Amino acid sequence: MKFLDRYFELTARQTNIKKELIAGLTTFMAMSYILFVNPTMLAQTGMDQGAVFVATCLAAAFGSIAMGMLANLPVALAPGMGLNAFFTYVIVLEQGHSWQTALAAVFCSGVLFLLLSIFKIREWIIQSIPFALKMGIAAGIGMFLALIALKTANIIVASPATLVTLGDLHDPKVLLAIAGFFLIFALAHRKQHAAVFISILVITAIAWWRGDTTFNGVVSMPPSLAPTFLQLDFASVLQWAMVPVILSLLFLDLFDTSGTLVAVSQRAGLLKANGEIPHLKGALLADSSATIAGALVGTSTTTSYVESTAGVAAGGRSGLTAVVVGLAFFAALWLSPLAAMVPAYATAGALLYVATLMLSSLQHVEWNDLIESVPVVVVLVMMPLTFSIADGIGMGFITYAVLCLVTGRLSKTTLSVWILTAVFAAKFFFA
Numbered sequence: 001m002k003f004l005d006r007y008f009e010l011t012a013r014q015t016n017i018k019k020e021l022i023a024g025l026t027t028f029m030a031m032s033y034i035l036f037v038n039p040t041m042l043a044q045t046g047m048d049q050g051a052v053f054v055a056t057c058l059a060a061a062f063g064s065i066a067m068g069m070l071a072n073l074p075v076a077l078a079p080g081m082g083l084n085a086f087f088t089y090v091i092v093l094e095q096g097h098s099w100q101t102a103l104a105a106v107f108c109s110g111v112l113f114l115l116l117s118i119f120k121i122r123e124w125i126i127q128s129i130p131f132a133l134k135m136g137i138a139a140g141i142g143m144f145l146a147l148i149a150l151k152t153a154n155i156i157v158a159s160p161a162t163l164v165t166l167g168d169l170h171d172p173k174v175l176l177a178i179a180g181f182f183l184i185f186a187l188a189h190r191k192q193h194a195a196v197f198i199s200i201l202v203i204t205a206i207a208w209w210r211g212d213t214t215f216n217g218v219v220s221m222p223p224s225l226a227p228t229f230l231q232l233d234f235a236s237v238l239q240w241a242m243v244p245v246i247l248s249l250l251f252l253d254l255f256d257t258s259g260t261l262v263a264v265s266q267r268a269g270l271l272k273a274n275g276e277i278p279h280l281k282g283a284l285l286a287d288s289s290a291t292i293a294g295a296l297v298g299t300s301t302t303t304s305y306v307e308s309t310a311g312v313a314a315g316g317r318s319g320l321t322a323v324v325v326g327l328a329f330f331a332a333l334w335l336s337p338l339a340a341m342v343p344a345y346a347t348a349g350a351l352l353y354v355a356t357l358m359l360s361s362l363q364h365v366e367w368n369d370l371i372e373s374v375p376v377v378v379v380l381v382m383m384p385l386t387f388s389i390a391d392g393i394g395m396g397f398i399t400y401a402v403l404c405l406v407t408g409r410l411s412k413t414t415l416s417v418w419i420l421t422a423v424f425a426a427k428f429f430f431a
Contacts, residue, residue: 007072008319019317020317024311024316027316030196032196038052038053054224054333055294055299058225069286070285070319072282074318077304083252085141087099087300099231112250113288116250118285130412132372134255136376154167154173154345155348179203204343213342257303287302
């Protein structure tokens with residue numbers, strides 16, 4: 001007990017083991033929906049759903065424990081929402097790469113993230129990218145997730161006349177997806193941290209009662225990891241077309257991690273007087289290492305979860321909270337039968353809920369400044385309509401650079417903006 005107190009600075013942070021345990025379980029419940037959503041989404045690429053479930057558990061367990069031990073922050077990690085959508089719908093289904101190539105791209109982005117963290121280049125990159133674009137990218141991913149959720153639930157369907165149209169609202173599955181969405185908000189309004197998890201279980205139970213899914217128990221031995229373990233295709237990733245993909249994965253993880261670390265540290269009262277995050281290098285090492293490990297076992301990019309604020313609200317102040325989350329994800333390995341019976345429409349509400357949370361970043365955009373606001377609008381519109389996170393980001397960067405050029409406000413740009421603009425322009429015009 002004394003070792004834990006000293007290592008995690010429990011007394012100094014005015015917390016104790018009991019508080020950290022409760023906080024860790026609270027965070028786990030708040031983000032446990034990823035156990036159902038991630039395997040369902042990645043299975044659309046042809047990956048074995050059971051193996052992805054195991055990979056999700058292992059990546060989350062490794063990342064969360066690493067964050068707790070290396071950075072002593074109450075921040076949990078798991079395969080990220082938005083990043084798994086980019087993996088599935090863009091890299092594999094849109095661009096036609098194999099999931100093995102996509103895993104290699106995730107691995108490469110993790111290695112780059114690790115190098116950027118070690119050599120402190122990460123700060124230069126983050127600070128030199130316009131704030132508006134950061135907010136626009138976060139919101140754009142939210143719009144992309146919303147489209148995926150609505151499509152998965154058949155709330156919107158394809159139309160030859162209008163491209164998309166409203167689905168059949170008489171379909172019980174559509175109505176259950178909508179009910180799951182509203183149930184999440186009803187529970188969240190009542191400060192229920194496991195709102196998403198509970199909603200998925202309730203809709204799944206109704207689906208079982210209707211005969212849409214089969215109950216095969218709750219606990220069993222974990223499925224085999226063999227179908228995805230070390231199945232990375234590095235030969236195919238070494239081509240020009242993959243450069244924007246790897247960079248997109250890298251920057252999505254950078255933005256996501258940076259925003260989450262600031263939000264959670266601030267909520268926990270751990271930010272330094274100058275706004276710096278304590279043990280930042282350790283946090284970035286944990287995040288990048290988790291991405292690398294996750295790719296090796298067979299899942300999309302692992303990143304820090306803003307749901308960690310749920311544990312902070314419950315009293316978590318140290319890395320012990322993250323360690324508890326990691327252990328909980330490891331224990332979840334034996335819940336694969338429960339994860340396997342969750343129908344896609346039961347997770348649609350969760351996707352839509354996460355999308356609404358991500359759209360909140362728009363409140364920080366300077367809407368009166370067209371150079372700030374127009375690129376954000378371009379990202380918001382183009383991500384869902386091109387069904388590509390990478391294309392949306394690229395068009396946002398190009399729009400920002402061109403607007404600064406034609407208005408004579410080049411002082412608002414940085415070298416990194418022009419480098420990224422050139423990379424994305426080359427992708428659009430020469431790929």
